[in-house]
Amino acid sequence: RDAAIADHQAWLEAERDTMGFARVPTSEAKRMVEWLQAVDPAGAARVEVRRYTGGFLHGKTYLVEDGAAQAAIAGSSNMTYAGLAHNAELNLGTGGGTSSAGKVREWFEHFWDLSETYDLAELYGRLWDPHTPWSVYLRMLWELYGEHLDDDENPNVRTGLNLTRFQADGVTRMERLLDEHGGVLVADEVGLGKTYLAGEVIYRTANINRQRVLIVAPAALKSAMWEPFLETHDFSRWVKVYSYEEVRNRLDPDKGSIHTFLQEVEDYSLVVIDEAHNLRNSGAQRSGAVDRVITAGSPKRVVLLTATPVNNSLNDLETLVKYFIRDDARFASLGIPSIREYIKQAQAIDPANLTPEHLFDLMDQVAVRRTRKFVKEHYSNELIIGPDGKPTTIKFPQPKVRRIDYDLDDNGLALIDAMVYALDDPTDPHAPRAWEDRSRDPKRLMLARYLSSMYTVDHDLQEYQITNAGLLRSGLLKRLESSPQALHASLEKMILSHESFLDALGKGYVLKGEALSEWVTSDSDDLDEFVLEFDKDDQIESVDGYHLTELQADVDSDIELLRELRNLAAVVVDGIEPKAERLIAELTQIAADAQRVDPRGLSHADRRKVIIFSAFTDTVLPIHEAVLEAIENAAAGSPLADYRDRVAPPIMGSYAKTHERGASGGVDQGGRASTIAGFAPATAGPRNAAGEPAAKDEFDILFTTDVLAEGVNLQQAGQMINYDLP
Structure with a gap:
């Protein structure tokens, strides 16, 4: 009773x-x-x-x-x-x-x-x-999340992935958002195991529910990470991995049967997009191709994986969310009448005052986002299975960032002064008489070849040209800072492009470069690709609608200045580059420090392992050769001599193009995985049945571009040097 x-x-x-x-x-x-x-x-x-x-x-x-x-x-x-x-x-x-x-x-x-x-x-x-603020807060939590309190009571499927508690909690939230909205943005910070979260959902979909799964990833991650991951954990044959390029090519009518591919993808139940920030530009070809896959056939659940959902602006977030939330008013009942307007309002806030709270309502509905700080605070002493198969406490080491200064010689200073002045054009292309009021300083680049619409009689200014000109200036400055070789290569291409444009003007037509209107929203940051795209475009227009004399004069002036700048860069290339010398001195010091006994017990071999990064292949190749030469010439027994025969071939994304230019060095796509494993066998290489590294430790220095910026665990290295200005 x-x-x-x-x-x-x-x-x-x-x-x-x-x-x-x-x-x-x-x-x-x-x-x-x-x-x-x-x-x-x-x-x-x-x-x-x-x-x-x-x-x-x-x-x-x-x-x-x-x-x-x-x-x-x-x-x-x-x-x-x-x-x-x-x-x-x-x-x-x-x-x-x-x-x-x-x-x-x-x-x-x-x-x-x-x-x-x-x-x-x-x-x-x-x-x-009356209630305390704490009671009110708990009541609000109940109102928001009370119906989900029993989620963690669901039994965890045994996949062999050895998920940590915070990863398992992330999977629970992923499943809930997938059920509610058909998609989820997994934006945990780097190193928290987004692959394992996705792997758990993939396993449940394919191995348990017997449904087909498609994974789309960068080409480097397809072969080096996803395929070995699926094989190691015995995933179902219903899981298929395509690279972004493969998806794009399969939907290109000039390269195969679109119908056959669309029939294949219609039956996929789950689509996982790795490094999804590559889709942030909705107008790019790869983005359109992936969207066609998602919308083909029956409705699909979508998992987007990225540690950086916002790169250029908050609009990136809107683009990603739209891959699974098609209704802009989906969250109107939660106080978000329009996702677009919600993000637009946040975008208008001064960046200094913008905080995560301004986006919380939206992120709470679509994302799994934990930081390392959050995991440290709420999952302290969490254990994770290490590469050796043994449980170990999760640690997030704090990198010690050092600045390395170097002195420029007179030739280097002259090049920098000339380039900075040349790129600082005060002309406002939006002004009604911009082509008349433009700067006529022969030492400044007007970039008239890329701003041809500014010279139209009716001043029909194309915004994409203004944007592209700004990107071009930024790209040249980045190459200037990286190396004289990178700058010299780009200036050579620009000169050839300008000469072709000037020749066309003489024949009575303007190369419009309309294809470049798409480049501004593309995923590329390749300045060489930018320049070459102009000359691939066969769209032309009569010079009758242009101020031809002024356009010809400005393009000709730019050509002369580009040649002067190229010659200044060539002088620096032919000399001894102080920056490369400083790099060699730093490597010598790293090798010397590694010879000493480390009080923390770190191995001598790992402490001398160095990753040297540059965004540009034209920088990687010459500094790789300079370091090799210095090591070969080092006296026997000197610290630098420890690196003899221990320098890996450089890994770059433009291997084929590099060799077309007559350069040497580099490793092709097929040899990339073995090179990475030879550099970091303990963290990036395969393992034998006993859980031990199967690859031989062959290299201590690895030169690379950002092709290795995603999905590769190189933490065995004791040092990383960013050769470019961060």
């Missing part, structure tokens, strides 16, 4: 506590409490409530008294709105002071006398009691 009464009380309180914050139920509850607490003029209570606790009382009756007259209704109707107004109930009534009404009243009085006074007004009156 006592337990039943306690359960009933708990049920009443739960009913009260889950009323919600809506205006109508709140006002009705207040009216009820006021009615229950009403008193007559003499101060006596108008309403009394009692609760029968002697057993289960199922009967319902309604008594009405008007002086001596009595009436009664007895039947199935509960005293609720539905019971009194909507439900199909059966009730019998009697009135007029009949004996039947009196009998009903006797029945009521009998149980009334056996019942206990119950303060229903006090129960509901607590809704308006």
Whole structure:
């Protein structure tokens, strides 16, 4: 009996506590409490409530008294709105002071006398009691997430992935968002195991539910990471991996049967996009190709993996979310009438004042996002299975960043001064008479070849040309800082492009370069590709609509200045480059430090391992050769000599193009995985049946471009040198 009464009380309180914050139920509850607490003029209570606790009382009756007259209704109707107004109930009534009404009243009085006074007004009156901020906060959490509190009670499928607790929690949230919205953005910071989170969802979809899964990833990660990952963990044959380029090519009518490929992808149930920030530009070919895959055939669940959902602007986030949230008003009931406007408002906030809270409402609905700081605070002492198969405490080492200065010689200073001045053009292309008011300083680049629309008679300015010109200036400055070789190579290409443009002007037409209107929204940051794309475009326009004399003069002026800048760069290339010399000195010091006993117990071999990064192949190749030469010439027994025969071939994304230019060095796509394993066998190489590294430790220095910036674990290296200005 006592337990039943306690359960009933708990049920009443739960009913009260889950009323919600809506205006109508709140006002009705207040009216009820006021009615229950009403008193007559003499101060006596108008309403009394009692609760029968002697057993289960199922009967319902309604008594009405008007002086001596009595009436009664007895039947199935509960005293609720539905019971009194909507439900199909059966009730019998009697009135007029009949004996039947009196009998009903006797029945009521009998149980009334056996019942206990119950303060229903006090129960509901607590809704308006003052509460601490903490209580209000917990109530809000219940309102938002109460229905998901049981999610973590679902048994975790055994996949052999050895998920940590924070990873398993991430999978639980992923599954919930996939069920609710058909997609999820997994944006955990680098190193927290996004691949394993996706792997768990893939396993459940393919191995447990026997549904097909498509993984789309950068080409380097397809062969070096995803295919070995799927093989190691025995994933189902229903899982297929394509690179971005393969998807794009399969949907190119000039390269194969689109229909056949679309038939294949129609049946996929889950699409996983790795390094999804590559799709941030919706106008790019790869983005369009992936979107066609997602929308082909039956609805698909979509998992986007990226540690950097925002690269250039918050619009990147909107683009990614649209791959699985097609309705801009999807979250209107949560206070986000328009996803686009919501992000636009956040974009308008001063970056200095923009915080994660400004995007929380949206991210809470679409993303799994944990930082290393969050994991440290909420999952301290968490264990993870290491490469050797043994559990180890998760640690996030803090890198020690050092700045390395070097001195430029006179030739280097002259090149920098000339380039900076040349790229600092004060002309505003939006001005109505921009082509007339433009700077005519022969030492400044006007980039007229790329801003041809500024010279139209009706001033039909193309915004993409202005944007591209800005990107070109930025790209040249980046190459200037990286190496004179990188700058020299780009200036050579620009000169050839300008000469072709000037030749076309002489023949009466303008090379419009309309293909470059797409380049501004592409995923490429390759300046060489930018320049060459102009000359691939066969769209032309008559010079009749242009201020031809001014356009020819400015292009010719730019050609002369480009030649001067190229010659300045050539002088620096032919000399001894101070930056490369400083790099060699730093490598010598690293090797010397590695020879000493480390108090932390770190190995000599790993402490001298160095990754040398540059964004440009034209930089990587010459510094690779310079370092090789210095090592070969190092005296026997010197620290630098420790690197002899230990320098890996450079890994670059443009291997084929490099060799077309007559350069040497580099490793092709097929040899990339073995080179990486030879440099970091403990963290990036395969393992044998005993869980030990299967690759031989062959290299201590690895030169690379950003082709290895994604999905490769090179943490065995003790040092990383960014040869470019970060």
